[in-house]
Amino acid sequence: MSWVNELARPDIVALRVYEHAAWRPELERLHANELPWDPAGGDARNGLNRYPQPQPRELLERLAALYGVEPDRVLLGRGSDEAIDLLCRAFCRAGEDAVLICPPTFGMYAVSARIQGAAVLEAPLLPEQGFALDANAVLARCTGATKLVFLCSPNNPTGNLLEERSMLRIAGELAGRALVVVDEAYLEFSGRASLAQQLREYPNLAVLRTLSKAYGLAGARCGALLADPQVIALLRKIIPPYAIPRLTVAAALERLAPQALEAGRAQLATLLRERSRLERELAALARITRLWPSDANFILAEFTEAATALERAAAAGLLVRDARAYPGLGRALRISVGTPEQNTRLLEAWS
Ligand SMILES: *Cc1c(COP(=O)(O)O)cnc(C)c1O
Numbered sequence: 470m471s472w473v474n475e476l477a478r479p480d481i482v483a484l485r486v487y488e489h490a491a492w493r494p495e496l497e498r499l500h501a502n503e504l505p506w507d508p509a510g511g512d513a514r515n516g517l518n519r520y521p522q523p524q525p526r527e528l529l530e531r532l533a534a535l536y537g538v539e540p541d542r543v544l545l546g547r548g549s550d551e552a553i554d555l556l557c558r559a560f561c562r563a564g565e566d567a568v569l570i571c572p573p574t575f576g577m578y579a580v581s582a583r584i585q586g587a588a589v590l591e592a593p594l595l596p597e598q599g600f601a602l603d604a605n606a607v608l609a610r611c612t613g614a615t616k617l618v619f620l621c622s623p624n625n626p627t628g629n630l631l632e633e634r635s636m637l638r639i640a641g642e643l644a645g646r647a648l649v650v651v652d653e654a655y656l657e658f659s660g661r662a663s664l665a666q667q668l669r670e671y672p673n674l675a676v677l678r679t680l681s682k683a684y685g686l687a688g689a690r691c692g693a694l695l696a697d698p699q700v701i702a703l704l705r706k707i708i709p710p711y712a713i714p715r716l717t718v719a720a721a722l723e724r725l726a727p728q729a730l731e732a733g734r735a736q737l738a739t740l741l742r743e744r745s746r747l748e749r750e751l752a753a754l755a756r757i758t759r760l761w762p763s764d765a766n767f768i769l770a771e772f773t774e775a776a777t778a779l780e781r782a783a784a785a786g787l788l789v790r791d792a793r794a795y796p797g798l799g800r801a802l803r804i805s806v807g808t809p810e811q812n813t814r815l816l817e818a819w820s
Pocket residue numbers: 547548549550551575621625652654678679680681687690691692
């Protein structure tokens with residue numbers, strides 16, 4: 470049996486998949502109980518009376534090209550959040566298996582694991598070393614029941630990249646035993662190369678990408694899991710049959726057209742300039758006691774009084790993220806880089 474089938478839940482491996490309506494675009498559709506007309510009062514161009522393709526081919530190929538992998542290594546989802554959920558459901562038996570996370574980190578890994586009934590093991594990042602990954606702790610903490618290891622680079626909420634060598638060492642040592650999932654939601658803001666280029670060499674590595682952050686499409690809900698073709702095939706068995714809406718496909722393809730990409734690059738340059746300015750000017754504020762360098766589009770800062778800072782931001786009409794519930798971040802707030810005007814207003818509110 471293949472390593473993926475040994476790692477996955479046996480009942481999912483054995484599952485007979487739902488047979489969705491056949492995709493035969495050359496034939497007229499009288500097989501899916503759709504209405505034969507464009508929706509009344511709607512926009513005929515979208516063909517919204519028809520179900521979408523299960524994994525819309527054009528977008529799938531476009532994202533495969535964007536991320537530099539073969540199409541059979543891509544699963545499209547409603548945001549990378551959906552991929553996190555599908556991974557937990559496909560690999561973790563309730564009450565038996567576990568996932569491992571490295572706090573402080575993105576909350577959805579633990580939430581999805583717990584919804585599935587999986588245990589959540591922790592190997593904390595090292596706060597004294599700029600929240601570096603502790604590869605030895607990850608490997609020591611991994612039990613035989615640990616199916617998934619979630620690593621987030623750049624990490625949310627701390628903003629730092631994890632060391633590539635450490636992530637690959639973990640993947641190498643856990644080969645055939647656990648899937649190592651590297652969440653690259655913020656990679657575009659770092660200038661760093663993606664670990665997706667290592668998927669061939671490390672079959673148990675998986676990479677999460679999203680159009681929600683640097684591509685500005687959070688409202689469209691579109692993300693991708695890049696992984697071994699067997700992992701992709703397994704998850705395709707359990708993703709709902711028509712998960713990716715036609716409107717999402719249209720919005721994503723438009724955003725990835727050459728002109729939009731060009732405009733997007735200009736936005737990204739502005740954002741990175743503003744990140745530098747915020748880092749510089751926040752560091753000069755008396756109410757901020759510590760600032761972590763960021764490779765993402767947000768900055769984590771520690772305040773003399775976080776509650777007061779939240780109030781002053783709100784009074785200026787601005788909402789920043791309360792990060793105080795994270796272990797070791799009792800006085801920290803996370804600030805998304807905004808427009809130049811918003812950033813100036815925030816700095817004034819805290820000056
Ligand atoms: C925002 C975020 C996501 C979720 O992205 P979607 O594609 O919008 O679901 C995934 N991982 C991290 C670390 C995030 O911060």
